[in-house]
Amino acid sequence: MKNWWLRRSVRFRLALWYAAATALVLFAFAWFVYEVIEHRLAAEIDRQLRIDFDLMEAQLEIDTEGRMHWAVRGSHGDEGFARMSAWFEVWSENGELLLRHWPVPEANIKDAPPAPHGSTLKFATVELERGLFVRMMERPGRVRGRSVIIRVFRDETETRRTLSEIVEVSLLGFPLAVALAAIGGYLVATRSLAPLNAMARQARRITSESLSKRLPNPNPNDELGSLATVFNETLTRLEASFAELQRFTSDASHELRSPLTALRAVGEVALRDGHDPTMLRETIGSMLEEAQRLTDLVDSLLTLARMDATKAVATREELNIPALLEEIRDQFEVLATEKGQTLAVTSNHNVLVKTDRTLLRLALVNLVHNAIQHSPSNSKISLATARRPSGVDISVSDSGHGIAPEYHEKIFEPFFRVDKARSRSGSGGVGLGLAITKRAIERNGGRIIVESELNRGSVFRIELPVDRSAART
Numbered sequence: 001m002k003n004w005w006l007r008r009s010v011r012f013r014l015a016l017w018y019a020a021a022t023a024l025v026l027f028a029f030a031w032f033v034y035e036v037i038e039h040r041l042a043a044e045i046d047r048q049l050r051i052d053f054d055l056m057e058a059q060l061e062i063d064t065e066g067r068m069h070w071a072v073r074g075s076h077g078d079e080g081f082a083r084m085s086a087w088f089e090v091w092s093e094n095g096e097l098l099l100r101h102w103p104v105p106e107a108n109i110k111d112a113p114p115a116p117h118g119s120t121l122k123f124a125t126v127e128l129e130r131g132l133f134v135r136m137m138e139r140p141g142r143v144r145g146r147s148v149i150i151r152v153f154r155d156e157t158e159t160r161r162t163l164s165e166i167v168e169v170s171l172l173g174f175p176l177a178v179a180l181a182a183i184g185g186y187l188v189a190t191r192s193l194a195p196l197n198a199m200a201r202q203a204r205r206i207t208s209e210s211l212s213k214r215l216p217n218p219n220p221n222d223e224l225g226s227l228a229t230v231f232n233e234t235l236t237r238l239e240a241s242f243a244e245l246q247r248f249t250s251d252a253s254h255e256l257r258s259p260l261t262a263l264r265a266v267g268e269v270a271l272r273d274g275h276d277p278t279m280l281r282e283t284i285g286s287m288l289e290e291a292q293r294l295t296d297l298v299d300s301l302l303t304l305a306r307m308d309a310t311k312a313v314a315t316r317e318e319l320n321i322p323a324l325l326e327e328i329r330d331q332f333e334v335l336a337t338e339k340g341q342t343l344a345v346t347s348n349h350n351v352l353v354k355t356d357r358t359l360l361r362l363a364l365v366n367l368v369h370n371a372i373q374h375s376p377s378n379s380k381i382s383l384a385t386a387r388r389p390s391g392v393d394i395s396v397s398d399s400g401h402g403i404a405p406e407y408h409e410k411i412f413e414p415f416f417r418v419d420k421a422r423s424r425s426g427s428g429g430v431g432l433g434l435a436i437t438k439r440a441i442e443r444n445g446g447r448i449i450v451e452s453e454l455n456r457g458s459v460f461r462i463e464l465p466v467d468r469s470a471a472r473t
C-alpha cells in the first residue's frame, strides 16, 4: 500500500488528500446539522405534548355513573378537528383503562403500549405498528378530584420524514461534493505544479556544455521559486568551478608544453649541427634545465591535486612556530646570502599552535622563496609570529617591488604571475606557489592575506584560528 501510494504522482496524491479532507469535513458538518435539527424537533414535540396534557386534563369529565368522558370545548367550532386529531389515554392508578381516544382505528394498532405503572412524568417513543412512531407523554393528573394517569400522543412521522430527507440529501450530495473536491484538487495541483514540469524539462537540457542555462523562475517568492533559485545558484557555482577547472587544465597543458617544445627544439638543433662536444654539453645542460622545470611543475601539480583530493588534515600536532621559522631561515640562509639579503626571525613568545606541520612548512617555504626572489639585494626579509586573542599570526615581509592592489586576489589563483615574461626567463616559477600556499593554510583552518604596495615591499600574513591552536607564552 505504501509503495502504491508513493508510486502515484504528487498531483494525484494531493487530489486524494484534498478529497479525503473534504469528505471528513462534510461528514462532520452533516452529522452536526442532523443532531441539532433532531434535538430541536424532539424538544418541540415534547413542548406540544405538555400543552396537550394541560388541555386534556381540563377537558376530562366524570359523569354521574362514574364514567370518564371527554368534553370538547372548542371555542371556534373546531370540535370536529379536535376530535379527529386528539390522541390520548386515561388510566386509573391501578392500571385500568378509563378512556382511550385514538385518531386511527384501534384495530390497526398491533403493539399498543402496556398499562402504565408508577405515577411519574415519562416521555417515550413507541412504535405502534411498523413505521408508525409516536411520541408519548405520561403524567399523573386529577379529574374531578380523582387521581388518574393521562397519556398524550403525537405522531412523529413528519419529524422522522424531515430527518430522513436530510440524510437523503446528504447522501446524494456527499459523493458529488467529494468528487468535485477531488477534481478541483487535481486541477489546482496540476496548475500549481506546472512550473515544476517546466523546470524539469529545462534541467534535462542542461549539460556540461550548457552550464550557463538557468531554470525558469516566474515567481521567486513561492516554494517552487525558491527551489529554482537554489538550483540556479548551484548551477552558477558549478559553472564557475567548471570554468576554473577548464582554465586550470588549459594553463597546465600550456605550462607543460613550453618546456617540452624547448626540449625538442634544443634536441633537434643539436642533432642537426651538434658536432662540437662543448656545444653538445651545453645543449644537454639546457635540456636538463628544462627537464628540471618540468619535474618542478609536475611536483607542484601533484601537490595541488593531493590537497584537493583529501579534505581532512591528516596530522595535527602542537608546533612551536618560532622554532619552525628558525628552521626555514636556516634552509634559505645560503640563497639569501648569495643575493646579499638578510633573513631575520622576530618573535617575543614561544608561540605554540596545533596544526599540520608539513602543510604549514610548505606554505612558509613558498612565501620565503617568493620574498627572496622578488626583493633586491642588500634588503631584509623578516619572519615574525605573534599571538592574537583569536589565534596566531605568522608574517613574511620583504621590501621588494611589491604587488599592485588589483593583483592582491589574483596572485593566489593557479598559474597567475604578475609578470609572466620575467618569471619564465628568470628563476621564477609557474605561478602555482601561492595557490598551493593558500590551500595549505585553508586546510589548516586559517587564511592568508597580502598587504603590499608597489615598490615598497609586501607582507604575507597567515592567520591561524585559536580553536585549532594552543598558544602560550
Ligand code: ADP
Residues within 6 Å of the ligand: 366, 370, 371, 374, 398, 400, 401, 402, 403, 411, 416, 417, 418, 419, 423, 428, 429, 430, 431, 432, 433, 434, 435, 458
Ligand atoms: P611563482 O611560482 O611564479 O612565484 P606564485 O604563485 O608564488 O608564483 O606567485 C604568483 C605571483 O605573485 C608571482 O608571479 C609574483 O608576481 C607575485 N609575488 C609573489 N610573492 C611576491 C612578493 N613577495 N613580492 C612581489 N610579488 C610577489
